Amino acid sequence: MLDQFRVSEDVAVFVDHQDMHATVRDIFVALGMPEKDARQSADVLLYADIRGIESHGVSNMLRLYVERIQEGKINLNPNWKITREAPAACTIDSDSGHGGVIGPIAMKEAIERGKKYGVGAVTVYNGGHFGAAAYTAAMALDHDMIGVSMTAGGVAMAPTFGAEALVGLNPIGIAVPSKKEPPYIFDASMSAVAGNKVKLIQRLGRGTLPAWITDSDGDPIMEEKEVPEGYLHLPVGGTREIGSHKGFGLAMMIELLTSTLSGGSAGPDRRAEQAHHFLAYRVDAFTDLDQFKDDVDTYLKRLRASKTAPGEGQVYYAGLQEFEEEIVRRDKGIPYHPEVIGWFKEVISELSIEDRLPQ
Secondary structure: OOHHHOOOOOOOEEEOHHHHHHHHHHHHHHOOOOHHHHHHHHHHHHHHHHOOOHHHOHHHHHHHHHHHHHOOOOEOOOOOEEEEEEOOEEEEEOOOEOHHHHHHHHHHHHHHHHHHHOEEEEEEEEEOOOOOHHHHHHHHHHHOEEEEEEEOOOEEEOOOOOOOOOEEOOOEEEEEOOOOOOOEEEEEOOEOOOHHHHHHHHHHOOOEOOOOEEOOOOOEOOOOEOOOOOOOEOEOOOOHHHOHHHHHHHHHHHHHHHHHOOOOOOHHHOOOOEEEEEEEEEHHHOOOHHHHHHHHHHHHHHHHOOOOOOOOOOOOOOOHHHHHHHHHHHHHOEEEOHHHHHHHHHHHHHHOOOOOOOO
8 A cells, every 4th residue: 555545553543343344334234224234335345444445445435325325325225136137147226225235246146147157247237336346356256256346436537638527437356366375356446546545645634646636627737736626537547648548448448338338328428326347257167277276376476576676675466465454454453544533433422333443
C-alpha cells in the first residue's frame, strides 16, 4: 500500500478483525438486513480491511451502505431472479439488492456453471456496490478455478483528451489458483486512482499525486496538491503520453461487459442500477490442473525472488502484499483513523448495539 493511503500508527486505532466483523454484522441486522446476509456483507468489507484495501473496507463503504439503506435505496429482502440464460451463462436481476449479498450469489452461479461446462458467465443488473472485486474473484480459488469479477463503477472519469465524466471507474478482479505460493489476486479500477482512495487522502489530509485527477477544467493535475472541487478521474496512465488510452479502452471494455451486456446501455446513459459481470474458468477443462498450479507457483516464485531496481526491497505480484498484510493485521489488529472510530461510536449509540470497539 502506498504511504499516501496509510493511517499513521501514531494516530491509528487498532481493532481486532473479529470485533469489527461482529460490529458491522450487528449494524446491518439493526438496519433490517437478515442475519445471514449481514454476515455475508460483513465478510466482504472485512476481507478488504484485513488485506489492506482500505478504500473498499468499512472506512468508506459501510457509511455509504448505511445511508443508502436508510434512504430506501438498498432492498434488504430482494426477489432476485434469473431473467435470461443459456447453459453456461445467465443474467440476474438483482432487484436493488445489496451488492455484498447478490455479488457472491452471482459468482456462485458462475462457479456452478463453470464446473459443468468449463466456463461460467453471469451478468447482473439492478445491482449495487459489491465491495472489492477481489472478494468475488477469489471465491473461485476454493474450487481450483480462475475467477474474474468486474463492475460498472461510478461515472466519474474523463476519456483521454476529454473534459466530461463519460466513463465509469470500472474495477476488475482476477484470481488464479496456485499450489504453495500466495495466489495471484489482482484488483484495480481502470482510473489512475480508485475513487474511494481520493476520499481516503482527503480524510488523511494529504494531496493527490501527479496524473491521478483533473482540475475543474479537465486539465490533468501533474503535481502533488490538495484535491480541488469539481475534479474528474483520469484513466490508468493519466495522460495520452504515458498511456491513458489503455486505461480508457479497458474501462470501456468493462462498461460493455457489465452495463451494456446486461441490457442497460452504457456510461451516463445507463438505464438500470449498477451492473456486474462474473466469470469462472474450470482449469482442468483447458489443461492439467496439477501442472497448471505448479507452473503458476514457478512463475510467482520467480517474480518474488527477481532482481529489484535500485532502492527497492522486493517485487510484489498482485495479491502478495495483501497476503502479507493479512498476516500482520490478524495478529496486530486493523488500523483505523480516529474519525472512522468516531463515526462507529455514533452509529453504535443510535442503533443501541453492543460496543466492542476501543475507546
